[in-house]
Amino acid sequence: MNIVVCIKQVPSTTEVKINSETNTLVREGVESIINPFDTYAIEEGVRLKERFGGKVTILTMGPPQADIALKECIEVGADEGILVSDRAFAGSDTLATSYVLSKAIEKIGDYDLVISGKQTMDGDTGQVGPGIAQRLGIPFVAYVSRVDDISDGKMKAERMIDEGHEVVEAPVPCVMSVSKEINVPRLPSLRGKMKAKSAQLTVWSAQDLGIEDNKVGLAGSPTFVMQIFSPKRERQSEMLEGSSAEQVSALCDKLSEMKVV
């Protein structure tokens, strides 16, 4: 079974802040990591390969430095890495990104399953997975928490919805996004590290993918970031003073004013 896992290299987000004086992103000391939600997708790809045989190809779109992320995936069991990189892609939103990735998956050709994380840590949209599925013309199964079986051209899996879980059956090939519950990602093995060191990654440009210029980058992105700012905190805070008993008593008074107690 040939599995394609789509990942993204993201800044380790908790450190990203806006400098309030200059209104710019503070980027010093922000390292790039594999989007944490994607680590579950990589692990699931490798586990499914171990169960059903086949190969795991990692696909990412990003700057040339994103090759580090691909190598990290090979360390934990992936077989191949493909980096789709081109200046023309800069500024792509989720619509344009899903177009580029779907073109790359078409070029990979022989695939049974495409796996993504449920969303990225920086963008947080979760829109690229379903976008890819639509462009490939195959079904999308969101928030998968367990894959029961893949056989006879069908995948049986459990997905999370707001009210609980659903067991569904989807034909393969299909695209699925995985939730954190699905597995615990492994650490790199020594053998994996050796393999990653010598691994040859494939790099594809817009031209390699036969991509139309007006469908990628800023020209191909209907959404446009007009402004960024730090979240405002407008609440009047009151710190309760005194001993623990006095604080608790003061709080209870406030709560009873609110008719909570």
Place this chain on the structure above:
Amino acid sequence: MSIHIDAEKCTGCGSCEPVCPFGAIEVVDDVAQIKDNCNVCGACQDACDFDAIVIERPAEEDAGDDNSQGVWVFAEQRNGQIKGVVYELLNKGRELADAVNTELCAVCLGHNVEGVEQLGKYGADKVYLFDDPMLAQFEDDIYTQCMVDLIRERKPRMMITGATALGRAFIPRVAAIIETGLTADCTGLDIDKETGLLLQTRPTFGGNIMATIVCRTKRPQMSTVRPHVFKKGTPEPGRKAEIIRMILDGKPTDSRVKLLEFIEDVTEKIKVEDADIIVSGGRGLGKPENFKVVEELAEQLGAAVGASRAAVDEGWIPYSHQVGQTGKTVCPKLYIACGISGAVQHLAGMQTSDTIVAINEDPNAPIFEVATYGIVGDIFEIVPMLTAKIKESRG
């Protein structure tokens, strides 16, 4: 759209560098250079005193000139019941529709859905209703096709969908077919007074940063909004929407993804997203057993139990309890945070709660910035004391 530097005019002064939100402009050999990650936001152009930064924008249709009409709300239902988020979206949708002088429509797909007339009472002028046994359960392909065909036929200007598990899986497919912009998890929606465009504000970078996003030329301008971000409006008893019944003619009749079984989540006594009061625990609890102090207080208050991502990541409590950017967004009357430091991503999910009480031993914890009332102290002393006092007051 493109950006370039007029090297003749650029003096290499560097005033553009610090204003770039993305760190995408840099002076190299006394000339500014635009890097790959440039989003053409124009911040550098405003900062340049020498008109050296040239941005070429394609001639764009003004939003006022387009022939799209109406603000649409996807009226999601489950088992024939319209979801609560729909009424929240109608309230905001009404405001947006009024601002651009257009109609507010709800689109409902289902079978024997109850209370469709309620959609009118909550602000809809029209309801496009697809009623068919095929649509009783969410069917990815059929839902997508119905929505795409309706959008192509009626050309809405804006469309808002709840960022539920279903909405987040289905609407991106619709947007991909229509090839329009879709902005996820908006926390603010407004109309730009000059252009009439929908200003879609959303947290990004885990809630550390807010971004306002517009979709200039494609229609509809599509957004998803999490439940409990906007307030539900007050119904007007006499208000009626025109109900337009749609037929499934020529749509696919078979869905590729088949539902085999539904397993209801029973770990939560009260669901956090529906609760009036939430008591949440975080890393400060130290170990899973200690969630008991939170649960006891919650029980006394008839509250739901919430948790920070840290507590969920530690495996102390299931993910369904997680409040925050990557968990649930909540807006209860009272939110009590016990041993939660207040990472931005947590605050993003609860800071609109009516009243917030924070109990934490670190006086500098960011949670106190959003708290209505703060107590600095040992949670294992304070919380049980509070529980006991509430119990006592209730006799």
